[in-house]
Amino acid sequence: MAKKEFTVTPYEAEGKIDYNKLIDEFGVERLNDAVLQRIKKHTKELHLFLRRKVFFAHRDINWLLDQYEKGNKFFLYTGRAPSGPVHIGHLLPWIFCKWLQDKFGAEMWFQFPDEEKFLFKQDLTFEDTNKWMNENMLDVIALGFDPKKTRFIIDTKHANIMYKEACKVAKKITFSTIKASFGFTDSNNIGSIFYTSMQAVPAFLPSVLKGKNIPCLIPLGIDQDIHFRISRDVMPKLGYYKPAIIHNVFLPPLTGIGGKMAASGANESSIWTTDSEKDVEKKIKKYAFSGGRKMFFEPDDKKLQRIHNDYKSGKMLTSELKEVLIEKINSFLKEHQKKREKAKSQVDKFVNWN
Numbered sequence: 001m002a003k004k005e006f007t008v009t010p011y012e013a014e015g016k017i018d019y020n021k022l023i024d025e026f027g028v029e030r031l032n033d034a035v036l037q038r039i040k041k042h043t044k045e046l047h048l049f050l051r052r053k054v055f056f057a058h059r060d061i062n063w064l065l066d067q068y069e070k071g072n073k074f075f076l077y078t079g080r081a082p083s084g085p086v087h088i089g090h091l092l093p094w095i096f097c098k099w100l101q102d103k104f105g106a107e108m109w110f111q112f113p114d115e116e117k118f119l120f121k122q123d124l125t126f127e128d129t130n131k132w133m134n135e136n137m138l139d140v141i142a143l144g145f146d147p148k149k150t151r152f153i154i155d156t157k158h159a160n161i162m163y164k165e166a167c168k169v170a171k172k173i174t175f176s177t178i179k180a181s182f183g184f185t186d187s188n189n190i191g192s193i194f195y196t197s198m199q200a201v202p203a204f205l206p207s208v209l210k211g212k213n214i215p216c217l218i219p220l221g222i223d224q225d226i227h228f229r230i231s232r233d234v235m236p237k238l239g240y241y242k243p244a245i246i247h248n249v250f251l252p253p254l255t256g257i258g259g260k261m262a263a264s265g266a267n268e269s270s271i272w273t274t275d276s277e278k279d280v281e282k283k284i285k286k287y288a289f290s291g292g293r294k295m296f297f298e299p300d301d302k303k304l305q306r307i308h309n310d311y312k313s314g315k316m317l318t319s320e321l322k323e324v325l326i327e328k329i330n331s332f333l334k335e336h337q338k339k340r341e342k343a344k345s346q347v348d349k350f351v352n353w354n
């Protein structure tokens with residue numbers, strides 16, 4: 001059998017990822033102009049992640065907008081499994097969530113499955129995941145989510161309201177489905193087999209708690225799609241809507257063209273949100289393959305086009321391009337780090353809501 005050119009699962013992203021192939025393989029829909037225009041009707045402008053196709057695919061966005069247009073507002077759901085520091089790639093879906101919260105006045109449910117990486121990584125303890133969760137929460141709060149409209153849902157803390165719902169999901173998913181979907185074998189631990197059902201819960205938990213069906217939109221990196229490919233089919237069987245999903249591409253690692261920037265990756269291949277100006281400068285100068293593809297931090301399309309043209313024509317050197325990138329990332333991080341400090345006094349509001 002020919003070796004696959006690339007792999008994208010929640011636990012591995014490798015090779016040069018062909019997003020067009022993923023669209024077919026995962027059975028998602030391309031985020032085409034018609035859908036973008038429909039979104040724009042409500043938001044008046046398109047976020048740069050939509051203009052630049054950082055978000056490139058979806059499931060059931062048209063259905064979600066039908067509901068919205070009938071006055072049936074949706075909530076947002078996304079998450080982070082704490083196992084290490086946050087890198088600038090993680091921020092892509094979360095920055096977009098914040099924009100959607102503002103534009104649609106949506107409630108945000110942000111899951112911290114603190115047991116996920118505990119179950120999947122041999123050496124990680126609950127003390128570790130707890131420490132990283134406390135750190136990671138600051139990054140999420142720093143993005144400016146409205147504390148009155150945003151709830152953090154922590155699997156071990158909120159187990160009392162989650163577990164029963166997770167069991168209802170788990171009862172409708174067979175071991176053979178999980179094995180085939182994740183490539184698990186008989187030697188995977190039984191906690192990891194159950195995990196998908198915990199990730200499914202926040203997609204309908206607000207409907208359970210409020211006693212009425214509420215549409216849900218999940219922005220996420222495409223590696224997470226599989227959990228919902230499995231659990232979306234279960235939700236109507238429990239009486240809830242299937243959540244709509246919108247998928248982003250990966251910010252690649254600094255050191256190459258394949259895979260994704262990853263928390264488990266080498267220090268030199270990721271830019272952490274806590275990196276100093278010097279760290280960023282060093283990593284980009286020393287390791288970055290080229291700066292071009294990481295320019296999500298330049299909001300001005302015209303400026304970006306100019307940089308692109310100058311670089312292509314040879315007017316701008318790689319070293320100059322890297323300088324622009326260093327400046328962009330450092331000015332973003334400077335602000336982010338200030339907000340991250342302020343976030344420390346706000347955690348309680350996001351966590352203690354029930």
Ligand code: TYM
Nearest residue numbers: 078079080081089090092111220221224249250251260261
């Ligand atoms: P986690 O913690 O691995 O990643 C958090 C989110 O970041 C996205 N992501 C990236 N996006 C762009 N470029 C990258 N290099 C990059 N690396 C990671 C991931 O796709 C994800 O959206 N099981 C989940 C946590 C979770 C979750 C959810 C995610 C719980 N509920 C609902 C999305 C939606 C996880 O391990 O994500």
